[in-house]
Amino acid sequence: MNLSVNNLSLVLSFGLALIAIAISQKEKLDLSKDIFYSIFRAVIQLVIVGYVLKYIFQVDNNFLTTAMSLFIVFNAAWNAHKRNPSRHKKYIHSLLAILISTYVTLGVLILSGAIQFIPSQIVPITGMIASNSMVAIGLCYRNLNTQFHDQRQQVLEKLALGASVKLAAQPILQHSIKTAMQPTIDSAKTVGLVSLPGMMSGLIFAGLDPVHAIKYQIMVTFMLLSATSLGSIIGGYSAYKNYFNEMHQLVD
Incomplete structure (x- = not known):
């Protein structure tokens, strides 16, 4: 089975995170900045770790x-x-x-x-x-x-x-x-x-x-x-x- 996530899938799934942000705004939970920051940080960290792990797995040292x-x-x-x-x-x-x-x-x-x-x-x-x-x-x-x-x-x-x-x-x-x-x-x-x-x-x-x-x-x-x-x-x-x-x- 070939599993792939294209860019459109990522954009649409980001919409799910926007639901949480919208709820935070509507209910005045003051979490919007934290959610945006956590999303930004998670994406950056995962991209970096993904490339690092790819290298480590290939080297197998x-x-x-x-x-x-x-x-x-x-x-x-x-x-x-x-x-x-x-x-x-x-x-x-x-x-x-x-x-x-x-x-x-x-x-x-x-x-x-x-x-x-x-x-x-x-x-x-x-x-x-x-x-x-x-x-x-x-x-x-x-x-x-x-x-x-x-x-x-x-x-x-x-x-x-x-x-x-x-x-x-x-x-x-x-x-x-x-x-x-x-x-x-x-x-x-x-x-x-x-x-x-x-x-x-x-x-x-x-x-x-x-x-x-x-x-x-x-x-x-x-x-x-x-x-x-x-x-x-x-x-x-x-x-x-x-x-x-x-x-x-x-x-x-």
Whole structure:
């Protein structure tokens, strides 16, 4: 099956984005500039990445494949870091969370033979894992900040009664990690019934038997659950310490 998207298709599909802009204008949501900016940025980024990936796939060099994979991880970590509202945040926490969650998951897939170390597989899979881990970690960070603000008095009381920093923050950590993982868990519950996710849809579009495409999607589901859980736990247990100083006091 030959799939192609001509310029007319792109212009007509852009009309769908204009619907969102029109709704924003009508309802005075003040999102028009953000939508235009996101569209412009997405187009520029995708065009650049498309040509870069075409070159990397043609060269098929392990060093370039690794470099592209690391670029994705470092960029995902930076975006997760920016989503952290804490004034005392540290980039290294986001980097370690995404680095470990991505490459532990990726390593298992390679060692099991599910994927091979070739750019056409490593780069897209790294992007899928890192992006989902990034979103989960960002949710964890925001929930941590909200919970520490809302439950400040409870945390102070626990510290005053002699509780350790970890014990005082435990309920907040648990709630934040649960919140971060919930979208992935909800998605796993409805996969195939409500949505046909990206990889499965792509394989079906390419003409693969849906029964075989299911196996790949099951692998992706396991992969994303692993990445988001590892990323949320590592990110959460690293970031909560930012809310306390060296004297184990809750900071503003």
